[in-house]
Structure formats: C-alpha cells, structure tokens
Amino acid sequence: MSGSKFEEVVNKIISDSPPGELKEVYDDLIKITSENSKNTILDAIENYNVQNCVPIDVEGTSIIISKYNKEGSKFFDPINCVIFSVNHLEHRGLDVEPYEFTHAKLEKQQLKCLHDQLHEYLVQNFPGDVSFAVYPVSEETSKICIIIVSTKYNPSNFWNGHWRSSYIYDLDTEELSGHIFTQVHYYEDGNVNFQSGKDIGQTNVTDVVSAIRDAETAFENDLDFSFSDLNEKQFKALRRRLPVTRSKINWGNAIGSYRLGKNAAEGK
C-alpha cells in the first residue's frame, strides 16, 4: 500500500471515530498495522481534535482547541491567558506559558462578559461535562467564535454521549450563524450510532446568549419529537410486533394454511 493511500485510510478511520474513543481506536490501529504507523495516526488524531473542538485538560482547566485559537503548533486561551502545546492522544496541555491577549477591536473585558453570561446559561441546561470557549476570529476583527461542548462518557456501560455547538457572531452586522451537532454511541453487544445536527442562522441578534439559548432549546424539543415520530412511523412500519392474527405462528405442516387463508381473503 502506498504512503498516501495509507494516510487516506488512516484519516478516514480516525474521522469516523466516535468522540471519547480515540485512545481505543489508536490502540487498535497500532495492533492492526504496527508501531511504525504511529506518527501517521497521531497526525490524523491532531486534525480530528482541532476540527471537532476537543476539550484539553490544561493544568486542571478544560480548554477547547480549534482553528480559532491555534497559533503555530500551539493553542491559546484569551480568558485564562495561557498558551500551550497539546498531547493529542492524552488530551493534555503541555509547556503552558502566560499569554497576553491583544486585539484591534475587542477588549478582553467584552470576551469575559460574554463568557460569564454563557456560563450561567450552560449550568442550567447542560448536565454533562461542559467546556466552552469565546475566541476572537483572527483577521475578521468584528467576529467572535463561541463553542460549547458537553460530554457524558460511560465506557464501563458501553455508551458515550456528545454535544457540540459552535457559532460565529458578527458584532457589526449582528448576525449569528452556526451549527449544532450531537452524537450518541451505544455499543453493548452491538454498535448503535445516533447523530443529529442543525444549521443555525439568525439576524438582528443583540443578546447573543439568549439567541443561542432559544435555538438550542428549540433543537432539543424538535429532537424529542423526532424520536417519537421515527418510532411511531418508520420503525413500526418495518416489522410488526405480532401478525395481524394477534397470535404467534403455528409452525409445521399447517403453516401453508396461512397462505391459503390469505389468498381466499384476497379472492385469488
């Protein structure tokens, strides 16, 4: 297998991994290939972590990494005023150094204020392990990025749950756009994956936290409805609980009589 094909396959497998299980996927891939493929796999995991806004444990504080707070190979946090490297496999911050936030337009206080409002909303709506971020968007000085990640991992009971919502808010045009994504993996004697997502776009947004709260509550309510709807309509149409006769089948030689009965009823 060529090097680029190998890289492509590894990237595909990593990008298909459920949140919270990257370490296990890494171990499996090393067993199937060899220690030699370590760097290719770690590169793929680094991309995954940045793209999926994975929270990193930086000296006890959970900090989300993303393309918005990446600086070279390091990541910064304007609120906690730190810059750090990342062990992408262990989700741990390294070489933590102080960081001075400077921005052409934004005061640190503005970010901090939004941060505190978000925190208040999150404690009332997200029972999982919650991480969140308010980052400036570099080169677009009127825009800020807001990311919310809530996870509940329970590998000893073979399930993991994940919520991620991310938004760009433009202070000048007062436009909010973003995406909500949620995923549940249940893998006791099987492999069941639930995923749902929705694009959010709103104009004339003055109170950004309220707008996010409304959009996310609506998403949650829709989802509850969709669960019932998929069960009532699609699932029930696939296989009946019992035959129309409301009793179990009489197997053996007599089974042909069901067909005779049906043909007679249909006038065949």
Place this chain on the structure above:
Amino acid sequence: MSDSQFDAALDLLRRLNPTTLQENLNNLIELQPNLAQDLLSSVDVPLSIRRDHTDSNRQYLCCDYNRDIDSFRSPWSNTYFPELSSEDLQDSPFPSVPLRQVEILANDSFDVYRDLYYEGGISSVYLWDLNEEDFDGHDFAGVVLFKKNQSDHSNWDSIHVFEVTASPSSPGTFNYRVTTTIILHLDKAKNEQDSQMMLSGNLTRQTEKDIAVDTSRPLDVLSTSHIANLGSLIEDIESQMRNLLETVYFEKTRDIFHQTKNAAIAFSAEEANKDAHAEVIKGLQSL
C-alpha cells in the same frame, strides 16, 4: 495474522460509524490483507438483493453464506447468478440433495412468516451440511435472512446464523444454536429549516435451546420438526430483539442525549425553589 489483530479489527468495527461499515471493512482489509477471510465471514453487513432470472425475476438476499466467487446462489432455483461456468460450478457449494429438500421447505415456511410479520420485504434461507455424508435428519447449519426497507430512510436486515446438532449424551435431543444480528437504519430527511437526524447500527445476540425430537419418524417428518423448532425459536428471538432495538434506539440514546443537554434542569431548579418557598410559607402558617 494474529488473534490480537483480528480482535482489534472487530473492536474497531464496533466503534466506527456503522453507516459506513462496508467502507471501513474494506479499509481494514487494505491495511491488513491477512484479515480478509476472517473478517468477511464474521462481520454482518447490510444484505444485498439479486434477482433469479429463472424464477420470474424473483428477488433473493445475498451474504457471504450463499456466495461463490462473485456469484450468489438463489434459494428459489438453487442456481448461481451471475451464472458460473460449468468448470467453476464443479467446486461450488450446494446443499446435499436431501438437505436441499429441507431448504425448500424452510424457504416456504419463512416466506409465510415474512409475510405475516413484515407485510412486505424479502426472505431467504440457505442451508449447508455439517457432515461428509448426505443429510440424514441430524446435523446441519444455515442462515435465515429478512430484509425490509421503506424508501431510502429506513432499512431492516435480520441475519440468523444457526446450527442444529444432535446431542451426543441424550439421544433424540437436538441443540439449536442461533446467532442473530439485526441491522437497523432510520433517518429523517433533511430539508432547509429542519434538523437532520439518523439512528443507525446493529445489535447481536446468541441463543441456544435443547429440544427433544422424535427421530424414529421418516426423514421428511423429522425435517419438518426441525424447521418448526427453528421457526418458533427465531420468531421468539426476533420479538425480543425488536423490543430491545426499540428500547436502545428510542429510549436509551434519547436518555444519553439528555445527559449532555437538558433544558428541563433549568425548569426543575425553578420548581425546586418554588417548592422550598412553599414549604417555608407552610411552615410559617402552621406556627
């Protein structure tokens, strides 16, 4: 290939997105070609459909158990499609003549079952001999398949692989061992304002049952008993699995989702405050 590589591959397939199972399976085989045979024979993928050109283009289901080279044997005419050369056919697997009779009976019976429970869909049963000699009413194995889909948004595949073996210790008793996998995919169509939603995956269970069968009867009666026993066993398993799927897909995943996001905790906090307040007032009033 080592056992630990095979176990690692199975563990990976249990974790990666089940909607791209076939692609992930192919990728793993690319990474480690030695795993190909073991993975293809032990990982259940969604069933494909073919048509039997000799039986009014009737549809039948395909899996690794009725495959030879790139062709699949039809349970209706016992013919491989696309048709194999007479040279290839000499090595192709077929059930022995007496077992083929049981296969015809099984297909007929499970087709009635399919109609009663699925009201549509496709069923196929394939049997194979476990002994060198022709089938004599004792040991045999097989797979019972059902597929039902409604548009592109829902699909159900049942795969029951079974073995029937005579108990060596108690004559007249047979052991029926069934491994069942159900692959269920449901999704909600996406339109502009709507959210996208997908529930997809598979669950596997193993079941075993010992049943006494009157072995003194003629072969056709004995065969009918085997199919009747398998039939009611598979009927029970599918009913249990249907309940399990309903619980996992619609209750369990929804509960887990709400453990990450739940607007109700804000309300319940308010309620708790109100309750506490009411208690205080009640306390004051009773003074």
